[in-house]
Amino acid sequence: MTDAELANLLTDCLAVWGIPGRVVPGESGLCVSAGGLSCTVGRAAPEQRPARWLLQTAERAAAGRPPAACTSITGLLGGVRDALGADTPGPGLDVVEPEWSRSP
Helix, strand or coil: CCHHHHHHHHHHHHHHHCCCEEEEEECCEEEEEECCEEEEEEECCHHHCCCCEEEEEHHHHHCCCCCEEECCHHHHHHHHHHHCCCCCCCCCCCCCCCHHHCCC
């Protein structure tokens, strides 16, 4: 995934989450900001594998903590959503086992 593709994905996610915000390239990665909150998404170095991205939030930076390592795009997007204070989307799904598939 290129930086441009990641920026487009993050921009699309902001729209889906209903958050007016923007994604801007910066020195240490992509700065995602919305509603006075922001975070930075950067690429992990090869020696940091299996992490693929690094997510720095204002809280982590203020505490002197390094960016959080994200191994999946799902983890990265969840971290960005949390950092921007987005509401959790809709009700979760419940997996229900049909009666006919249960053992007697």
